[in-house]
Amino acid sequence: MGNRQNIKLLVLDIDGTIAGISNEVRQPVIEAIAEVKHQGIAVAVATGRMFCSALRFYEAIGAQLPLICYNGALIQDPKTNTVHQHFPVPIPLAGQILDVLETPPYRDKITIHFYIDDCLCVRDMGEDTRKYLERTSAPVRVVGDLRELLTVEPTKILALSENLELIDKLSADLCTTFTQDQLHFTKSTPTFFEITHPLANKGFAVQYLAETLLGLKPENVMAIGDNFNDLEMLKYAGIGIAMGNAPAPVQKIANWIAPSIEEDGVVTALSKFW
Template structure:
C-alpha cells in the first residue's frame, strides 16, 4: 500500500477532482470536530480546484455543520447514501427508505427475549430520531450527534412512514458482530444493505443505498467525472463501497484491518490527522 503512494509520485499522480470524506473516525475524532491541520489540507485542496463532499452514516441534520465547515458546495451524503441533499434545497435530491416489511422483521428480531434488553434500537424517519426509550447508549449517541431523540415506546407506531435507516447499538462489540453475521444470512444484499459504521453500531438501509453508489452519483451525474478523478477517505465497513469505487481509496490507520486491506493506501489515525496526510500525499 505504501508502494502505491510512491508509484503515484511526480508525473503519475492521479488527477483528483473530487474528495469524498467520511466524518467520524476520519475527519472527526474524539473531539467530535475537525482539527485545524485537516481543515487546512481540505482548504488547500479546494484552492487547487478539488470539490469536497461529505459522505457519512450520520443524519443529515447531524452532518450539516461538518458540510458547512469544509465549505462544500455539493449535496451532502447522509445515512450511508440513503439521503443525498443539497442544503439549499428543502427536500433530498435522492432518498431511499427501508421497506416497512423488512423494518418489522428486523424489529421482531431485535425484540427477541434474549436481545431486547441488550440493544438500543433507533429509527430515522424524515431526519428525526425515534427510539423505544432513552438508554445510556442513546444518550451518548444523542450528545455526539447533537440530535434530540423522540421516545415512543413501541416503534411500530412510527411506521406510517418508512425509516431511512434502522440502527441497533450496544456496548457489547461481540453482540453487534453476531447480530451482523446472523442477519447477513437472513437477508441478501438485494433485500437490505447491512453494515457497521463503528464497532458498536449495526445499521440497515435500503439495498440501493451505500456510500459508493452516492459518491458515484456525485462524481458522474453531478460533476461529470470518472472514478479515476475521485479520492475517498474512510475508516470503517460502511466506507468500503466508496473506497472500492474511488480511483484512490484511503483507509485511516484506526480502520479495522479488513477495511485497510481493501484500500490502496493507509493513512495515519484520525488523532494524528491522517486525512490531512492523505490529502497532502495525493492531492497537494
C-alpha cells in the same frame, strides 16, 4: 493506484476521518482541505450521520456538493434542501427487523434507533441513546412502541450495543434471514450495526455525485474513510485511502493508509497527493 493529476472530486467521511475524539474538525484539517479546494477540486462529505447532525462538519470544511448522509440512504443539498436521492427501508422489512430485535437475546440488550424525517425515534431513553445524543445533538422522539412508526419508511435503522459478541451474533442472524437485494448491513463503529435499503451505501452515493452530477469517472475520485461503511466508496474511488485507525479489512482494500485520526491523518494524505 489512480493518478493524482486526474482527481477532480475529494469525498470525506466524518467520524474517525475528519473528526476524532474532540468531535470537531481541527484547524490543520480545515486548512488542508481548503488548499485542495483552492486547486479546483470539488469536496463532498459522505457519512453515516443524520443530515442535521452532519451539517456542522459539512460547513466547517466548506463542502460544496450535496451531502451524502445515512450511509447514502439520503443525498440532500444543504444550500437548497433539494433531495437528490432517498432510499428508505421498506415498511414490511422494517417490521421484520423489529421481529428479530424484539426477541431474546436482543430485546433487552440492544438499543434500536429508527430515523424518520431526519429525527431519531427510540422506544425509551437508555444509556446508549444518551451517549449517542451527546455526540450528535440529534432531535429525538421517545415513542415507546416503535411499531407505531411503521406507517412511514425509516431512512435507516441502527442497532447499538457495547456487547460486541451480541452485535456479531445479530449480524450473522440478519445476514442469514435477509438477502443482499433486500437490505444492506454495515458497521460504522464496532458497536453500531446499521441497516439500510440495498441501494443505500456510500459507493453508490459517491458514484451518483461523480457520474450523474459532475460527469466524472471513478479515476477522478479520491475517497478517505475509516470503517466498514466506507468500504464501497473506497473500492469505487480511483484513489481510496483508509485511515490508520481503520479495521484491517478496510485498510486491506485501500490504495494507501494514512496516519490515524488523532494524528490528523487526512492532512498527511492530502499533502502526499497535492
